[in-house]
Amino acid sequence: MQLKSLELHGYRNYDTLKLATEAGVNIFIGPNAQGKTNLIEAIHVLSLTKSHRTSKDKELIGWNQSTAIIRAEMEKRHGDVRLELQVSAQGKKAKINGLEQRKLSGFVGTLNVVLFAPEDLDIVKGAPGVRRRFMDMEIGQVHPGYLYDMQQYQKILQQRNNYLKMTDSRKASPEMLEVWNEQLATYGVKMMQKRKNFIVNLQKWAEKIHAGITGGLEHLTVEYKPSFGESVGIDSQVDPSLFQQFMLKLTQGKEQEFRRGLTLTGPHRDDLTFAINGKDVQSFGSQGQQRTAALSLKLAELELMHEELGEYPLLLLDDVLSELDQTRQTQLIETFQSKVQTFITTTGLESVNMSRLKDASVFHVRNGQLLR
Numbered sequence: 001m002q003l004k005s006l007e008l009h010g011y012r013n014y015d016t017l018k019l020a021t022e023a024g025v026n027i028f029i030g031p032n033a034q035g036k037t038n039l040i041e042a043i044h045v046l047s048l049t050k051s052h053r054t055s056k057d058k059e060l061i062g063w064n065q066s067t068a069i070i071r072a073e074m075e076k077r078h079g080d081v082r083l084e085l086q087v088s089a090q091g092k093k094a095k096i097n098g099l100e101q102r103k104l105s106g107f108v109g110t111l112n113v114v115l116f117a118p119e120d121l122d123i124v125k126g127a128p129g130v131r132r133r134f135m136d137m138e139i140g141q142v143h144p145g146y147l148y149d150m151q152q153y154q155k156i157l158q159q160r161n162n163y164l165k166m167t168d169s170r171k172a173s174p175e176m177l178e179v180w181n182e183q184l185a186t187y188g189v190k191m192m193q194k195r196k197n198f199i200v201n202l203q204k205w206a207e208k209i210h211a212g213i214t215g216g217l218e219h220l221t222v223e224y225k226p227s228f229g230e231s232v233g234i235d236s237q238v239d240p241s242l243f244q245q246f247m248l249k250l251t252q253g254k255e256q257e258f259r260r261g262l263t264l265t266g267p268h269r270d271d272l273t274f275a276i277n278g279k280d281v282q283s284f285g286s287q288g289q290q291r292t293a294a295l296s297l298k299l300a301e302l303e304l305m306h307e308e309l310g311e312y313p314l315l316l317l318d319d320v321l322s323e324l325d326q327t328r329q330t331q332l333i334e335t336f337q338s339k340v341q342t343f344i345t346t347t348g349l350e351s352v353n354m355s356r357l358k359d360a361s362v363f364h365v366r367n368g369q370l371l372r
């Protein structure tokens, strides 16, 4: 797929921007704090309706503005599509080809992106919550139904946790808990099976890509570590035995859960592990190995989405080229430039291996304005 144009109104430091984008590599260059990341973020928000930098939507709205508008024209395998997302204090409104979408989940996944930013190092290095968010964002792009299951799961989890916190275990209603447990296990098992499926497929590509980048020296493995149930299947139907295990865990852990006021089992406590040549990357990997592992994961996602969607998503590289040595940059650029529309931000072209770029368009960013 390809973004043909991008239009911003009242978005962060862009009052009005109309940009015709190129099919190949688009480079946004400029000093710090000019609006390079804001542009990448706007494309990401149009894809997922969420920023990768903040969970507070109001931060996206330009100061002294009441609404931020992102519009784009894109070319997809099945034809051209116009997208519009409005963000205001009242919430978000999304339109596809001028038609307002009743649910945002129906909008997510029209434009697909893979973003690689410096903070993605945390997927390997950071806390488990970062890895769960990574899985959720990526699966949600390709399977909007997953987002629905996740939202339902979180809603029930919140209600159940409130109940655990507020209620004396001796006075708790077994009927109420039973209803929550059943709902939690139903949505939770669906999430676990989708996550497992995603990681199994991602691993296949990540291993190959990582070996390519490291000249065959490093063998990367990624494993899904659910909070229980070692043998999670990848079926789309709810696995009855996993459902029963989940129910049993919830029932058996009841006393402890009341004591702590928390649900202690389920996908909200899942994790991922990464190993290079059999050694845990989080504990033993160098900074460079951790960064390369994160990059391999992101590049694997491009291939995975291509398999699922029949076309490549956009690749957004925010301030990461300078972090990679020339060999890794070359590998990255050469692998994808002819098949994936790419957006790169950088403070200077000296850190980009320009000799390897075929048809790159360079835009200079200054204080929320663009010059070609």
Ligand SMILES: Nc1ncnc2c1ncn2[C@@H]1O[C@H](COP(=O)(O)OP(=O)(O)OP(=O)(O)O)[C@@H](O)[C@H]1O
Pocket (backbone or CB within 6 Å): 011, 012, 013, 014, 030, 031, 032, 033, 034, 035, 036, 037, 038, 039, 059, 060, 061, 062, 063, 319, 345, 347, 365
């Ligand atoms: N809601 C907003 N309204 C107006 N301006 C904003 C808003 N949010 C951020 N900014 C401004 O946007 C600028 C930051 O832009 P951005 O994060 O895109 O920088 P950048 O060009 O990527 O810089 P760096 O190279 O440091 O990463 C800052 O000047 C900031 O004050």
